[in-house]
Amino acid sequence: MAAKKGSKMKADIVIIGGGGAGLPAALAAYEKGSKALVLEKRGMVGGNALMAEGFFAAESPAQKRLLIDAKKDDLFKKALDYAHYKIDPRIVRVFINRSGDTVRWIEEKGIRFNRIAPFYPNQVPLVWHIVEGHGATLMKIFEKECKEKGIPILRKTRAKEIWVDDTGRVKGVKAEGEEGEIEIEAKSAIIATGGYASNKELLKRYCPEHLEMLEESGVPGMDGDGLIMAMELGADTAGLGNLHMVGPAPFPQNWTIEAVAGEPYCIWVNQKGKRFIDETITFNVFEAINAILRQKGRICFAILDNKMKEDIVEHGFIRGCGELFVPRGKKVEGLDKELSRQIDKGGAFISESLEEISAWIGAPRDALRETVDEYNVFCDRRYDEIFVKDPQYLQALRIPPFYAIKFSGALIGTMGGIKINYRMEVLNKADDPIPGLYAVGADTGGWESDTYCAVLSGSAFGFAMNSGRIAAENASDYIQGKR
Ligand SMILES: Cc1cc2nc3c(=O)[nH]c(=O)nc-3n(C[C@H](O)[C@H](O)[C@H](O)COP(=O)(O)OP(=O)(O)OC[C@H]3O[C@@H](n4cnc5c(N)ncnc54)[C@H](O)[C@@H]3O)c2cc1C
Incomplete structure (x- = not known):
């Protein structure tokens, strides 16, 4: 739907x-008898949710069907801890x-969740409800x-702009359309504008962890419009500066190469050619990035030998990349080509000699050896004396050629911003709600x-989905004078 110039x-x-x-907010508002209208700045809806692979829920109908005991109370305590x-x-x-009920709510729209996947080995309980076809399926x-x-x-x-009356109550929204x-x-x-991961100026201002070089994985347009509009109305902030980051992420970004760098058999070294962590932290990309960003220059390298590379080709990835981007355990076709392309772009290096690789990463020639x-x-x-890496992933690097993949991290989005309460009121x-304003x-x-808590x-x-539903329900009560 398009709005005419000067439309009211x-x-x-x-x-x-x-x-x-x-979008869940719009549907929840409708269910509560309110007339909602959605503004979307891009030509298509969905935002970053188009790419999401799965979402959290506890005590959902899907978990019950799959005999997964995911207690809300336990997960609540875990989150706080x-x-x-x-x-x-x-x-x-x-x-x-609310999360379990949201699965019911979505399933009533004609989709069934049959896969609740682990995010890391031995995860208990399983909570990550996988959406076949990514979040795009739900957005459709x-x-x-x-x-x-x-x-x-x-x-x-x-x-x-969101405008308010003399008493500070929301009166409406101004927008710019094509006409x-x-x-x-x-x-x-x-306010549901998806944070400010595309706004370099705000990232610089609020996020000490942010680096220009972090690849942005999301869709463009997350410019912090919502945060700016809320702040203009006197909103406070909470957790501003927290980032949703993952690592390792290679330069340039490539999901398959990311999966190679994330294999637990690799060793990870910094620019001095030294290991800095038990590489199995790779199974928790949200914690791995913290270790990566501690390294000088925030650049690291995954090193593997030809046997490891051949094992990936033959048997597939152990970790892969996400649940849907690069699957685990499947023969990998064309890996040599992908590696060559990354080498041509300066993001990887191959050599028979560890000394040459050491020089490529900028370390003293003998450091990597x-x-x-x-x-x-x-x-x-079978024992890593320094980082106590799980022995099942200890595999010597002895068969040349050796590979080095340059990596840092990627920015998925921002995780802090407008301060809200449990009704999603801004x-x-x-610490008082701005009447009629939700985020x-x-x-x-x-x-x-x-x-980010894995x-x-x-x-x-x-x-996102649960806060959308909750906000719309509370907003409906507010406009209908029930609160
Ligand atoms: C590659 C990738 C994978 C991910 N995988 C997962 C996952 O598996 N599980 C998970 O929990 N999370 C995942 N996420 C994060 C998740 O997608 C987001 O947290 C979620 O989409 C946030 O929802 P949102 O509505 O706040 O923002 P979005 O879904 O990004 O929507 C924001 C919308 O607002 C629009 N907008 C912005 N400014 C304006 C404006 N001024 N006026 C009108 N419209 C505006 C945008 O165009 C966009 O459509 C992933 C993210 C990425 C990038």
Whole structure:
């Protein structure tokens, strides 16, 4: 749907952003009897949720069918422990409590979740509900239902300002469409613009961990519009600066090469040619990035020998890349070609000589040889004296040629931003709600600490959908005078 120049429109709730949080919010508003209108700045809906592989839920119908005992109460405590209590327990509580019902809600729309995958070895309980076809499958279902229910989605229409009356209550949203400016009068607005991972200036200002060189994995357009609009209205922030990062991620980005660098048999070295961690941390990409970013220059290298490379070709990846991007355990066709391409682009190196590789990574010529010799002794003894790597992944590097893959990390999105409470109401600096204003998904902070919690795998997408539903329900109560 397109809006005409100078258009004035009316809705009960304007939802700013048609992604992982915005579309469920629109449907939840409809279910509560409110007229929602969605503004989406891109030509298509879905945002980063298009790429998400799975989402968190506890005590869902799918878990019950698969005999997975994922207790909300236990997961709630785990989340708080992991974050060292630096998050808001009431937000986490409503999210986890609602998550199982959201699976029911989605399944009623005609999809069934049959795969709840581990994110790392021996994960208990399993919580990551895999969406075949990625989040794009869900976004299509939500978009279709919005259409059926007559919920307008204005594409290529960027919200620019939320306006309030003299008492500070939301009155509407101004936006810029293809044909010019439009105004939508509404008593409530839900900010769902997906964070600020595309906005280099905001990243520089708020995120000490951010580096220009981190590859951005998400869709473009996450410019922090929601955060900026909320701050203009006096909103406070929570967890601002926390980033959703993963590692290893090679330069240039390539999912297959990422999977090679992430194989647990590889060794990882820094620019001095020294190992710096038990490489099996690779199974938790959100923690691995912390170890990677501690290294000088924040550049590291995965080293493997020809036997390891051949094992990947023949037997497939042990870790792979995500659950859907590069699967595990399947013969890998064309790996030599992918490696050659990465070498041509300067992101990898091959040589019969460890000394040459050492020079390529910028370390003293003998450094890598010393590291590998020491590691090979650990492998022979089945004991890594320094980092206590799981012996099942100790495999000596002895068969040339050797490969080095340059990597750092990738930025998936931002995890902190607008301060909200458990109703998803936006809070001002006095911790009071700004009447009629809600924020959801990656625009918000307070539900995740500085390191993304893999124990609650899929909580980013999970939080987006659940916070969207919760916000829309509360916004409906607010405009209907029930609160
Ligand atoms: C490669 C990749 C893989 C991922 N995998 C997972 C996973 O497996 N599990 C998981 O939990 N999470 C995953 N995530 C993260 C997850 O996708 C996000 O946390 C989630 O999409 C956040 O939802 P959101 O609605 O806040 O933002 P988005 O889904 O990104 O939606 C935001 C929308 O707002 C629109 N918008 C922005 N500004 C404006 C404006 N001013 N006016 C109108 N519209 C605007 C954007 O165009 C976009 O459509 C992944 C992310 C990436 C990049």
